[in-house]
Amino acid sequence: MKLYVKLILLTCCLAGASCNRQKEPKSSDPAEQRRLDSLETIKKAEEEARKKPRTADDIELDKDLAYDKHTLAESYPYKDTTRIFQLDKIKEKLAFVENFQRAPASYVVLQNRKNQNQEAPLVKSFHRNEYTRISDSLGTERYQSAPLFALGETDRPRIYGRDGTLAKLKSSDTLDMVQVEGVSFEGAWQVPKRYIKTIGDSVAFHHVVFVDVTNQNILTVERTGDCKWAIKSMNPATTGQHKPPYAQETPTGIFVVQEKKTKMYYYKDGSTSIEGYAPYASRFTNGAYVHGVPVNNPKGAIIESSWSLGTTPRSHMCVRNASSHAKFVFDWAKVFNALVIVIE
Known part of the structure; x- marks a missing residue:
């Protein structure tokens, strides 16, 4: 019994010593502590600045x-x-x-010069322009463009992506379709693989x-x-x-x-x-x-x-x-x- 009590007392003493050590300041020198705090503040400010989007x-x-x-x-x-x-x-x-x-990405380029990767399917909303060619609701021509399908839709594309525009590859959804996030255009879309040229994550x-x-x-x-x-x-x-x-x-x-x-x-x-x-x-x-x-x-x-x-x-x-x-x-x-x- 006495041995048990001694063990309890020893454990409490050690715990107390540990607690006391945790409460001690990082440095006993106030000037040194101010310097460390200042460096930590600068480091946090630099990290926040790196996260902040760049402007003109x-x-x-x-x-x-x-x-x-x-x-x-x-x-x-x-x-x-x-x-x-x-x-x-x-x-x-x-x-x-x-x-x-600023963030790592695998890049792709939409390609369909002279419809070499197949004429893009007809979009849901279209019109004919002054060149008698079909254009989407944003004015992008069907000729030489890639079809951009809304996520979850595969029946007809919503808009066209112009040849030569840049996007980030997000995932391979099916054997024939990939998901991209536009750089040259806005939003996330599905695109048939035949219309993209992968240029990788090291560019x-x-x-x-x-x-x-x-x-x-x-x-x-x-x-x-x-x-x-x-x-x-x-x-x-x-x-x-x-x-x-x-x-x-x-x-x-x-x-x-x-x-x-x-x-x-x-x-x-x-x-x-x-x-x-x-x-x-x-x-x-x-x-x-x-x-x-x-x-x-x-x-x-x-x-x-x-x-x-x-x-x-x-x-x-x-x-x-x-x-x-x-x-x-x-x-x-x-x-x-x-x-x-x-x-x-």
Whole structure:
């Protein structure tokens, strides 16, 4: 019995000593404790800052030109007005690029150039546009697009996803269908596997081409650090015009560089006769390329520049540049590793 009591007393003493130790301050030195508390506060603040979405105000955009021909100023005269590079809008888009890449993801690109992966099924709500083609409720054409099905629905798609747009792969739902979360478009959708190109979870989009259809210019940027981007070129460009049935506007949105051609041959309107070629062409959606000055002779020499660059939309959907700038983009923007963002 005495042994039992002694054990109880010993246990209580040990527990009390343990409790006393837990109540002791982390440091007996008040100055050292203040320093530790300060470091802990800073650490928590940094963690919270990392979780907070980036905004345009967080983006540092500095000029460090890698291509310095035909360079435009941030604002410049055009006829009786002034044109600009919309740097505030560009910073907003770069904040978006920063944000969607903060969490690990496996990326996919929607693809259906010339309906090579099969014509998309008819959406539930559609109309015919000025080009006599079927479009969804948002104006995206069926031709060259992928069908986006609402989650849980497989009978008919709700909308179309334009060729070249970016998404995150969320799951494989069936043998034929996958679930994606849009980056270039909003929401979560199901897409038949034939319409997606998986580009994996190791890709990083650190090269971005900005095309401005309002100011008719083009700007390239490269990521140099957290929220830090460097402007690599600032040039005139000419985008697509609205001229049915052959010429279409360059669509706005976020696209992935998908394909490159040293010479992109084109047909004469309404025929299958090759009229000429455009040099150093980087395709980003449908038949839209960033390319050099068109040469209306399949065997003609490359033309460096044109008076029409930076004036008014006049291409079929593409983005025309000085040919040496198109080559810079061609070499600099890697396939499935660079974005083209078209703003207005």
